[in-house]
Amino acid sequence: MSGGDEKSPKEKAESMDKIAREIFKEAYPKIADKIINTTKIKSGKCIDAGCGPGMLGISLGKKTSLFIDLLDISEDSGEICTKNLKSENLTDKCRFVLGDVMQMPFEDNYADLVVSRGSIFFWENLGKAFSEILRVLKPGGVAFIGGGFGSAKIEEDIVKKMAKEYPEWRKSEKKGKKTTIKRRLKIVKALLEEEIPYESICDESGFWIILRKKNEIIIEIVREREAGTDFIF
Numbered sequence: 001m002s003g004g005d006e007k008s009p010k011e012k013a014e015s016m017d018k019i020a021r022e023i024f025k026e027a028y029p030k031i032a033d034k035i036i037n038t039t040k041i042k043s044g045k046c047i048d049a050g051c052g053p054g055m056l057g058i059s060l061g062k063k064t065s066l067f068i069d070l071l072d073i074s075e076d077s078g079e080i081c082t083k084n085l086k087s088e089n090l091t092d093k094c095r096f097v098l099g100d101v102m103q104m105p106f107e108d109n110y111a112d113l114v115v116s117r118g119s120i121f122f123w124e125n126l127g128k129a130f131s132e133i134l135r136v137l138k139p140g141g142v143a144f145i146g147g148g149f150g151s152a153k154i155e156e157d158i159v160k161k162m163a164k165e166y167p168e169w170r171k172s173e174k175k176g177k178k179t180t181i182k183r184r185l186k187i188v189k190a191l192l193e194e195e196i197p198y199e200s201i202c203d204e205s206g207f208w209i210i211l212r213k214k215n216e217i218i219i220e221i222v223r224e225r226e227a228g229t230d231f232i233f
């Protein structure tokens with residue numbers, strides 16, 4: 001800890017756990033539904049990148065037959081996440097993995113689905129993180145990454161509770177909105193710079209980027225077209 005009111009990494013992880021299990025509680029199942037409805041992926045392997053205490057992965061684990069790797073760079077979050085997985089009886093289908101989203105400890109073409117909520121804003125090199133996500137996705141796999149609270153009603157309740165219990169969280173709505181726009185633009189800029197095709201959702205559920213890893217056959221057709229050697233089509 002450096003300053004008087006600066007939190008240690010352990011205190012930060014504990015605080016996120018308390019907020020996630022109490023104030024943000026309603027958001028995770030709602031976001032999990034949005035992910036399932038959008039991606040239609042309910043089985044196979046999933047990575048929850050920047051999982052923190054693990055609530056999004058836990059909600060997905062309860063609603064699907066996915067095997068979920070909950071990845072976070074923080075060891076303190078890892079201890080809390082493992083405790084939460086045990087208390088939810090999910091250790092047979094979910095596990096915590098320590099790692100950086102920019103260098104994930106997974107082989108190429110590993111996951112059917114990569115999800116992430118509220119973590120992207122902390123990733124130092126967005127371009128590197130996106131290419132790493134595409135590396136670990138299987139051809140045909142989908143990533144659903146961003147931030148939000150699932151619905152306007154849930155967000156309204158959360159903002160009220162946070163303003164009461166953690167007034168430093170969003171000093172003013174105006175400042176909060178400006179920060180939100182800047183963060184979103186930074187994400188889109190990184191995708192454009194890396195020439196990564198993406199879809200985005202910006203609705204009451206939040207702001208989400210969807211990346212789809214193409215099947216090898218489609219990549220090959222595009223390559224042949226570019227080279228002018230596709231005699232079949």
Ligand SMILES: C[S@@+](CC[C@H](N)C(=O)[O-])C[C@H]1O[C@@H](n2cnc3c(N)ncnc32)[C@H](O)[C@@H]1O
Binds near residue numbers: 049052056072099
């Ligand atoms: C605001 S918390 C969100 C936690 C959780 N996804 C949620 O919605 O409750 C952000 C998390 O991202 C993690 N994180 C930040 N940078 C990361 C990185 N480069 N790789 C993996 N995790 C990272 C932090 O350790 C923290 O647990």
